[in-house]
Amino acid sequence: MKSLEKIRNAGLRPTKQRLVIADILLDGQNRHFTAEDLQDEISSSGNYMSIGTVYNCLKKFRECGLIKQVKYSKDTAVFDTNTNHHHHFLDEETGQLIDIDNNKVILKNIPEIPNGFINNGVEVIIKLKRNN
């Protein structure tokens, strides 16, 4: 599917900037990146985009489910092009994330959900340390 269609299907206006970002991000690869990482890739691809627009686009993409955001990697916002329910290995030193397929992790016990709430998704983080 073309970037134009993906953006239209998501209910967003296909601006030049959103198309540039969609071309970079929505290529089937699973990536974890910051706003600045993306701005650098945009530059490398021969385009220019203000950092404000990068943030605006990422917010819109997130809101309509084209990407996700990961909260535990770095102190800066990290986005994730893998929109499936999945888990992560996390190298706490560097913030590097590696995807874990949902079906690779099986929880035997899940504790009782507190009163007034419902389970809205389980996320497993396996923290990693370099071995030597």
Add this chain to the structure above:
Amino acid sequence: MKSLEKIRNAGLRPTKQRLVIADILLDGQNRHFTAEDLQDEISSSGNYMSIGTVYNCLKKFRECGLIKQVKYSKDTAVFDTNTNHHHHFLDEETGQLIDIDNNKVILKNIPEIPNGFINNGVEVIIKLKRNN
């Protein structure tokens, strides 16, 4: 154990400010709080402390293992007085955390650790949504 001992045992100098904080935090209750939350509690207890000092103390307490830090709750730093290995319920709307005992969660499968790394701890987050 008295706050003075706890601080000494942790290898820190028992300053007036660290004692005030230890009195508030290390009372056996399990709390999740921000630097500003703590500064408010310090004020309520009739003491004054600059926000810089609150941050300095929390950093020292964290470094010597008297408290932990949770990375996925809010955008601001959240600290945790429960230093045992444990998991969390997370209300994503509010950032509220509820502790889950380590033994309440059993993982049946853990995927193979990537090459060059070792497992440095598994953390489970059960996201919650208000039910109605």
Add this chain to the structure above:
DNA sequence: AAGTAGTTTAGAATGATTTTAAAGTAAATA
């Protein structure tokens, strides 16, 4: 008591993200 290293503080600096408001563009309407 004197010296040294560590700590507190107000205020400045930092840096990621958001806001502002003006100019530009996509979609809707005539």
Add this chain to the structure above:
DNA sequence: TATTTACTTTAAAATCATTCTAAACTACTT
């Protein structure tokens, strides 16, 4: 197609949590 409307982009300023700076202070050592 021309006009209108709503949304988007942008540079620059603002925000805000956190860290840094450097001077005054304090705990510990000798």
